[in-house]
Amino acid sequence: MWSIPPSEREDNLQQLSGLRWLTRVPLTLNAASELVNHLPNSALVVTELEGYRIATVCVDYGGVQQRWFVVESQERQKADLKQLEKTLTKATTYWQSQLRQLCAQEFACQSDALAALKQFEQNLAWHQLENTTVKQKLHYEKPGKPKRDTPPSRITYHPQASLTLNPTVVAMHQQRAGRFILATNVLESEDLSAPQALEEYKGQQGNERGFRFLKDPPVLCLQCLPQIPRTGHGTWPGHGLVFTGVQLRATSTPPGTPAGRPNLAQSTWQSYSTPDLTLGVSVFYGGSLCDS
Numbered sequence: 001m002w003s004i005p006p007s008e009r010e011d012n013l014q015q016l017s018g019l020r021w022l023t024r025v026p027l028t029l030n031a032a033s034e035l036v037n038h039l040p041n042s043a044l045v046v047t048e049l050e051g052y053r054i055a056t057v058c059v060d061y062g063g064v065q066q067r068w069f070v071v072e073s074q075e076r077q078k079a080d081l082k083q084l085e086k087t088l089t090k091a092t093t094y095w096q097s098q099l100r101q102l103c104a105q106e107f108a109c110q111s112d113a114l115a116a117l118k119q120f121e122q123n124l125a126w127h128q129l130e131n132t133t134v135k136q137k138l139h140y141e142k143p144g145k146p147k148r149d150t151p152p153s154r155i156t157y158h159p160q161a162s163l164t165l166n167p168t169v170v171a172m173h174q175q176r177a178g179r180f181i182l183a184t185n186v187l188e189s190e191d192l193s194a195p196q197a198l199e200e201y202k203g204q205q206g207n208e209r210g211f212r213f214l215k216d217p218p219v220l221c222l223q224c225l226p227q228i229p230r231t232g233h234g235t236w237p238g239h240g241l242v243f244t245g246v247q248l249r250a251t252s253t254p255p256g257t258p259a260g261r262p263n264l265a266q267s268t269w270q271s272y273s274t275p276d277l278t279l280g281v282s283v284f285y286g287g288s289l290c291d292s
Contacts, residue, residue: 022197025068025181031061035070036179037172044072047195051075054194061183069182069194077178084173088165091126099129099163106156110134113159126169129161 025032035057044053051074059068102120107113113134121129138152146152182201186192192200 020184020186020192022182022184022186022192022200024201025183027180031059032068032181035068036176036181038175039070039179041175044070045194047198049195049198052195052198054198056189056194058187059183064185065187066183066185067187069184069197071180071182071198073178073180075178076180080177081174084170084177088126088170092163092165095124095127096163099161103159103161106137106158107134108157110136110157113157117159117161124166126165127163128166130164132159132161134158135160 027033027036039055039057043055045055046053053072053074055070057068057070059066099120102116105116107116114132117129117132135158137156137158139154139156140146140150141153182197184192184197
């Protein structure tokens, strides 16, 4: 079990204890980012869903036990790697130009020049400096070649270094390419398997809209829950949630519909906002998330 320290927003998870939910985990969350960065390829299992591999990790997040599904999409991986190559090329061109400007600057002493190199390297996200040194340059009052015993009028120091890609950082981003995380509080795989969770999620918002969800804020907005229609029992027994990011969809089974997966054609949409985010929720009435 992987335990993650709670925060104020994570405390809201405990209020969903009576519901079964499935949501995408934003990779802006440190724990999620670390997981996709460092999960070895050997942990991902090929599924019957073409082009997808999935790894299941049990976590304790915000005091709620969950299963996190790390999903790797082959199609998205190709797109991410292509974008990564463009990013590296652009960054290399920019920082090489900045390094040339730094090396042309004059410093009063060697320590100042080395400090400038160190500060420069701290700004590098994709690169590192190698062969760092300081070149000393003598200046004379008169132009031309000085006589052998002529002392310099002043001495300046110029930093020197070569710019290279940081292999550790590049490898980490290559490994996380095409990956995202789904989370659920349904702990038994017999009730909801990893492939079923992915199919349920894809069915709610599709691949393209799903990947855009990476840029959305964390999805927890409990203010909207009291406005969701309830059953005659006054609670939500046997219901499940799928967070979709921007709107709230209350999905109910029309009268006479057999038990099982709701008829999504009967969905209605509403928007619910808080000071810092807008939430979308799909509520399933009756049956399991993975019923067919």
